[in-house]
Amino acid sequence: MTSIAIVTGASSGIGAATARxxxxxxxxxxxxxxxxxxxxxxxxxxxxxxxxxxxxxCDITSDESVAGLAAAADRLPHPVTLLVNNAGGARGMDPVASGSVADWQWMYEVNVLGTLRVTQAVLPLLDASGAGTVVVISSTAGLVVYEGGGGYTAAKHGQTALAETLRLELCGRPVRVIEIDPGMVRTDEFSLLRYGGDAEKAAAVYRGVPEPLVAEDVADCVAWCATRPQHVNIDRLVVRPLAQAAQHKVHRVE
Structure with missing residues (x-):
């Protein structure tokens, strides 16, 4: 039977690849x-x-817009069984001492509160399906901090805490909660947004890295997790390129 998968942030990058x-x-x-x-x-x-x-x-920072998303899903003639909370992003690499409060607010609003809004709105539909799944695309930044990443890591740690808490609270109900934490993923927009449109700084993030992950790699992880038998819950999947052994350990070639 056909079922509905909702993917936020589907206009580019990981979201578009996941939709495909x-x-x-x-x-x-x-x-x-x-x-x-x-x-x-x-x-x-x-x-x-x-x-x-x-x-x-859909603008995930708007309660009204998110309510419209849930209503649109409910109007389709199929059960909603999958929500992929993919929308998010990073702004800036400033240290905590001089970080932009506005950037921190934006990152928390999009990554944490956006996930919260959409999940709250769609959860009744997932519950009603009898076999629902919530996927939260967080980041390895939600597990380990690094210099210059205070605002982003704080937001991603918050998103990870949301996913873990939700899983506890839904225990006994027919909805799985899956967290996927990618490491270095090269997409068209992520680093460009983070560096305020500076293409040179954005390109430098991946320079010399033999094969960073691409959006399709993360989409593959989403599909695998979401298509396991319903009694199988992949609590957390951490995925990095071979060249990245840890947040601070990346192999680069000249």
């Missing part, structure tokens, strides 16, 4: 993001490949 992969797995994907023109192009691509997808404009 889940459609290929047989889900009807509800692709959510602010940039509707990109979503429309993604839906056309998925449909042309034989999949099923619907675009929904």
């Amino acid at each position: 992969r889940l459609a290929a797995e047989g889900f009807h994907v509800l692709a959510a993001a602010r940039r509707v023109e990109r979503l429309d192009a993604l839906v056309r691509e998925i449909t042309a490949a034989g999949g099923a997808a619907t675009a929904v404009a």
